Amino acid sequence: xxxxxxxxxxxxxxxxxxxxxxxxxxILWWVFAVNVVLGALGTLGAARTLNAALGYSLAGNQLVKxxxxxxxxxxxxxxxxxxxxxxxxxxxxxxxxAVFMLxxxxxxxxxxxxxxxxxxxxxFAASGAFFWRxxxxxxxxxVPFVFLWSLYPLVNRFAEYVGDRAAADQVxxxxxFAGTILLALLALLVRLWFDLAKVxxxxxxxxxxxxxLWESCALIWRNVGxxxxxxxxxxxxxxxxLLIGFLIWAKLSPTAIPATFILLEFILLAQLAVRLWQxxxxxxxxxxxxxxxxxxxxxxxxxxxxxxxxxIETPGVPEPDLPPLSEPEAPPTGA
Amino acid sequence: MQGHRALSVFAxxxxxxxxxxxxxxxxxxxSGPLSQRVVAYQIDAKYxxxxxxxxxxxxxxxxxxxGQPLDHFPFHLYxxxxxxxxxxxxxxxxxxxxxxxxxxxxDPKDNGSNEITSFEVAGMGDxxxxxxxxxxxxxxxxxxxxxEVRLPRPVAAGQDVQFKIKFKATFPEVIARTGYKRTFxxxxxxxxxxxxxxHDQWNCHQFHAMTEFFADFGTYDVKITLPKxxxxxxxxxxxxxxxxxxxxxxxxxxxxDVHDFAWTADPNFxxxxxxxxxxxxxxxxxxxxxxxxKSSWQRYLDVIRGTMEKFDQWYGPxxxxxxxxxxxxxxxxxxxxxxxxxxxxxxxSWYAPKGDLSEPELVTEHEFGHQYWYGMVATxxxxxxxxxxxxxxxxxxKVLDSLFGRNTSSLNLLxxxxxxxxxxxxxxxxxxxxxxxxxxxxxxxxxGSYSAVSYGKTATMLSTLETIVGEQALRNxxxxxxxKYRFTHPTQQDFMRTVNExxxxxxxxYWDQAAYGTQVMDYEVLRATSDSADWYQQDATEKKGATxxxxxxxxxxxxxxxxxxxxxxxxxxxxxxxxxxxGKDRWVRYIYHKKAKVVSVxxxxxxxxxxxxxxxxxxxxxxxxxxATEKIAAYWMFLTQFFAQxxxxxx
Numbered sequence: 001x002x003x004x005x006x007x008x009x010x011x012x013x014x015x016x017x018x019x020x021x022x023x024x025x026x027i028l029w030w031v032f033a034v035n036v037v038l039g040a041l042g043t044l045g046a047a048r049t050l051n052a053a054l055g056y057s058l059a060g061n062q063l064v065k066x067x068x069x070x071x072x073x074x075x076x077x078x079x080x081x082x083x084x085x086x087x088x089x090x091x092x093x094x095x096x097x098a099v100f101m102l103x104x105x106x107x108x109x110x111x112x113x114x115x116x117x118x119x120x121x122x123x124f125a126a127s128g129a130f131f132w133r134x135x136x137x138x139x140x141x142x143v144p145f146v147f148l149w150s151l152y153p154l155v156n157r158f159a160e161y162v163g164d165r166a167a168a169d170q171v172x173x174x175x176x177f178a179g180t181i182l183l184a185l186l187a188l189l190v191r192l193w194f195d196l197a198k199v200x201x202x203x204x205x206x207x208x209x210x211x212x213l214w215e216s217c218a219l220i221w222r223n224v225g226x227x228x229x230x231x232x233x234x235x236x237x238x239x240x241x242l243l244i245g246f247l248i249w250a251k252l253s254p255t256a257i258p259a260t261f262i263l264l265e266f267i268l269l270a271q272l273a274v275r276l277w278q279x280x281x282x283x284x285x286x287x288x289x290x291x292x293x294x295x296x297x298x299x300x301x302x303x304x305x306x307x308x309x310x311x312i313e314t315p316g317v318p319e320p321d322l323p324p325l326s327e328p329e330a331p332p333t334g335a
Numbered sequence: 336m337q338g339h340r341a342l343s344v345f346a347x348x349x350x351x352x353x354x355x356x357x358x359x360x361x362x363x364x365x366s367g368p369l370s371q372r373v374v375a376y377q378i379d380a381k382y383x384x385x386x387x388x389x390x391x392x393x394x395x396x397x398x399x400x401x402g403q404p405l406d407h408f409p410f411h412l413y414x415x416x417x418x419x420x421x422x423x424x425x426x427x428x429x430x431x432x433x434x435x436x437x438x439x440x441x442d443p444k445d446n447g448s449n450e451i452t453s454f455e456v457a458g459m460g461d462x463x464x465x466x467x468x469x470x471x472x473x474x475x476x477x478x479x480x481x482x483e484v485r486l487p488r489p490v491a492a493g494q495d496v497q498f499k500i501k502f503k504a505t506f507p508e509v510i511a512r513t514g515y516k517r518t519f520x521x522x523x524x525x526x527x528x529x530x531x532x533x534h535d536q537w538n539c540h541q542f543h544a545m546t547e548f549f550a551d552f553g554t555y556d557v558k559i560t561l562p563k564x565x566x567x568x569x570x571x572x573x574x575x576x577x578x579x580x581x582x583x584x585x586x587x588x589x590x591x592d593v594h595d596f597a598w599t600a601d602p603n604f605x606x607x608x609x610x611x612x613x614x615x616x617x618x619x620x621x622x623x624x625x626x627x628x629k630s631s632w633q634r635y636l637d638v639i640r641g642t643m644e645k646f647d648q649w650y651g652p653x654x655x656x657x658x659x660x661x662x663x664x665x666x667x668x669x670x671x672x673x674x675x676x677x678x679x680x681x682x683x684s685w686y687a688p689k690g691d692l693s694e695p696e697l698v699t700e701h702e703f704g705h706q707y708w709y710g711m712v713a714t715x716x717x718x719x720x721x722x723x724x725x726x727x728x729x730x731x732x733k734v735l736d737s738l739f740g741r742n743t744s745s746l747n748l749l750x751x752x753x754x755x756x757x758x759x760x761x762x763x764x765x766x767x768x769x770x771x772x773x774x775x776x777x778x779x780x781x782x783g784s785y786s787a788v789s790y791g792k793t794a795t796m797l798s799t800l801e802t803i804v805g806e807q808a809l810r811n812x813x814x815x816x817x818x819k820y821r822f823t824h825p826t827q828q829d830f831m832r833t834v835n836e837x838x839x840x841x842x843x844x845y846w847d848q849a850a851y852g853t854q855v856m857d858y859e860v861l862r863a864t865s866d867s868a869d870w871y872q873q874d875a876t877e878k879k880g881a882t883x884x885x886x887x888x889x890x891x892x893x894x895x896x897x898x899x900x901x902x903x904x905x906x907x908x909x910x911x912x913x914x915x916x917x918g919k920d921r922w923v924r925y926i927y928h929k930k931a932k933v934v935s936v937x938x939x940x941x942x943x944x945x946x947x948x949x950x951x952x953x954x955x956x957x958x959x960x961x962x963a964t965e966k967i968a969a970y971w972m973f974l975t976q977f978f979a980q981x982x983x984x985x986x
Contacts, residue, residue: 035976035979035980036976038975038976038979039972039973039975039976039979040972042971042972042975042979043968043971043972043975046967046968046971047964047968047971050963050964050967050968051959051964053951054951054960054963054964055959055960055961055964056955056956056957056959056960057951057952057953057954057955057956057960058935058937058953058954058956058960059950059951059953059954059963060960060962060963060964061960061962061963063962063963063966063967064962064963064966066742066750066751066752067750067751067752068742068752068753068757069746069751069752069753069757070753070754070757070758070760070761071757071950073761074761074949074950074951075951075967077764077949078949078951086971090971090974090975090978091978093975093979094975094976094978094979094982095979095982096979097976097979097980097982097983098979098982098983098985098986099986100983101983101986102983102986105986134986138985138986141985141986145985163665163666164666165517167517167518167603167664168627169625169627169628169664169665169684169685170627170685172665172666173686191984250749250750254750255962257962257965257966257969260966260969261965261969261972264969264970264972264973265973265976267973268973268976268977268980271977271980272980275980275983275984
């Protein structure tokens with residue numbers, strides 16, 4: 001394959017992923033809505049506590065006109081203000097969202113794969129069909145993630161050890177920074193691996209997640225440059241979006257509370273969009289480059305032949321909404 | 336020839352005079368002695384950078400001004416604190432940390448020691464065998480931070496006695512204001528130092544983790560021999576720099592009317608010099624720093640000059656010729672933020688953001704303040720830490736607020752603000768009621784309590800006192816206190832008496848609670864309601880400006896600390912009333928009959944009673960205040976959602 005072709009395909013992948021997400025943007029809005037609702041639920045307790053403390057007090061003005069850290073400490077010190085309890089509620093809501101995302105991953109990937117709007121039943125059928133498989137994948141993913149996490153203190157200790165002995169101030173920081181970036185990149189690679197495993201599981205209706213993982217690993221091994229570069233660029237977009245949001249936030253007036261709220265939610269929407277963009281791009285890549293999908297692998301969404309025939313033969317019954325038949329996909333190129 | 340000789344003598348005389356002027360430890364308009372000089376130290380020290388040791392000979396001339404014969408002398412050996420069984424390590428380990436160091440584990444690099452190889456007394460011979468370690472504070476037989484020598488015959492009142500001590504100091508890796516880090520050395524508390532005869536007895540405490548030092552005023556002549564590529568800074572002024580021709584040099588320093596001597600050395604130091612024009616003439620500022628901290632150099636100089644100016648204006652002159660400011664290298668945080676006479680250590684980093692004023696501004700200001708509250712007004716830091724750390728924290732707030740703004744003097748970054756006074760108040764409220772200020776500081780419950788009380792409570796307590804006596808009166812009191820007690824060892828009673836006298840008020844009721852007690856202050860607005868005066872009439876309709884309301888306001892003293900407070904009651908017709916309550920009863924009720932409803936009631940509307948432990952209940956409004964709740968809730972929600980997304984990324 002010519003290098004120009006590879007570049008063209010790489011460029012195409014990102015825009016293919018983006019346009020796939022754009023076409024399936026209802027997924028983004030729904031997921032964001034759940035994120036907002038759970039975020040709001042996780043905030044209710046804290047808001048109630050805050051209201052009890054500040055609702056009829058002038059002291060809160062110091063938090064509105066600028067952010068007086070002293071007054072914030074005052075709030076945290078308040079015996080009646082159990083922020084630990086509110087924090088637990090927030091954590092529970094965050095956890096629920098993660099479970100929700102795990103559950104709907106199958107539906108999201110199926111919608112991306114078919115590139116059409118699934119009805120609610122199909123969406124949740126796909127979600128349910130893959131849920132336990134993805135739970136298994138998630139449990140497998142704990143191994144590399146925990147391993148990487150456990151490396152972080154070692155990086156810190158090494159940076160401290162070297163930095164402590166180096167005359168230049170920045171040495172320790174640079175080692176820690178480089179180590180953190182490296183670990184983050186490795187985590188991204190792990191994420192890519194497990195995302196691809198999910199895409200494969202949906203595309204091929206794979207049941208053995210263990211085998212799926214190894215096959216995905218082999219697939220990534222052969223295409224690591226393309227895939228990782230794709231994920232990295234999308235991640236950089238997320239980081240840039242976060243940075244821009246932060247810069248705008250820094251410029252906002254401290255009293256502009258509605259504007260701040262909207263900005264913060266916009267940042268979150270952007271982060272979520274970027275995450276779905278990664279999944280959409282992985283799906284697009286797989287559909288372009290990966291293995292042929294074995295026949296009969298999509299049984300859970302395919303209407304039974306009798307039902308189709310019956311629908312055609314019965315006047316007045318609308319034709320079922322079938323997925324477009326895809327061309328058999330080329331075997332992996334190993335490019 | 337005669338003429339030539341006369342000219343030569345004249346020239347030598349001029350040179351000597353010029354040299355004497357140049358080497359004077361005082362600012363141009365000051366001449367000593369400024370203190371009752373009890374001690375004169377001459378130390379000849381040789382530093383071995385590879386081993387981090389100093390071999391030295393110390394000649395101490397002690398003048399017996401106690402008015403009675405003295406037959407025994409206690410000495411501090413502070414570096415022996417850095418041994419696993421010492422009282423210092425026991426105390427630091429008990430609390431789990433010391434400043435930035437975790438003392439959960441003992442690292443051999445933490446070992447330090449002062450070893451005396453010879454102890455002679457002029458005219459009395461070698462008394463090395465007479466040395467005996469004592470533990471006056473806790474009876475810890477393993478603590479070797481104080482030793483005592485009994486002389487064969489007493490030193491008569493008014494007479495001098497000369498001690499000749501040979502010792503070896505081994506420095507730990509930097510901890511507790513002393514030690515080495517790579518090529519850097521901060522030599523603090525490094526030589527045998529005699530105790531203080533105070534209140535008719537020796538005052539020579541063991542080295543404790545929480546508290547600092549106490550020593551007599553005198554003169555210091557110190558020679559330090561070390562590799563010649565080293566840059567050296569020390570207490571006092573440099574009087575000589577001789578190349579020994581063997582790769583080493585000997586640098587001499589002279590200091591007068593100081594009670595300690597510290598020095599620092601590092602071949603990587605960069606020297607930045609400036610000066611401050613004070614009321615007694617220019618003072619040289621010598622900053623020893625590093626290239627990597629270049630972004631902080633100007634910040635150091637600006638805050639030093641600003642601080643010196645405020646202290647000169649408000650409290651009195653800085654009489655010395657020089658101030659040496661040491662900016663420790665990275666990883667040597669334990670050497671940062673320390674004061675020695677005419678010699679302080681700051682703290683910064685290569686990335687120090689400008690809006691974070693805690694480093695180097697706050698640290699540098701604080702340590703310079705100690706030149707007054709410790710350096711010149713030399714209180715007993717073992718026993719009355721609030722007199723040095725606390726008063727210094729209070730003046731730190733005043734200076735930093737005047738330089739950087741009341742609400743932004745500690746932090747002003749990305750819209751997040753904190754005043755230095757607020758930070759100290761937060762520290763106080765962390766542990767407000769375990770130890771009274773008047774307790775011997777080294778016996779405080781914990782490092783946290785010591786810090787909360789000595790620094791935070793004192794600053795907060797003095798700031799609150801301003802509401803009684805006025806800011807200017809308290810400034811005058813500190814000014815008089817400084818002038819009266821500089822170069823002496825005042826007590827806490829001296830301080831409180833001076834404030835009473837200068838302000839013309841008997842403040843003992845305040846000192847009893849704030850200094851001798853542990854009461855916590857908390858006032859609240861319990862009720863603020865307006866009811867129609869003719870509420871009983873069934874067909875009564877309320878009309879703004881026409882209906883008469885009975886407004887009831889109840890103020891409640893929740894805490895045990897009794898303090899007079901003001902409360903401002905605002906009505907919806909724009910009227911406001913200030914009430915003053917002595918706070919002696921548990922509560923007070925105010926009733927108003929007006930054609931207006933109450934809008935808000937606020938205790939301490941000028942926000943000066945910083946001792947109040949809960950600001951949130953100091954006010955009550957009739958309408959709901961949404962802003963703060965909505966703002967924090969928006970951030971809380973963002974963080975919850977963000978965290979949720981992060982978690983979902985993992986699955």
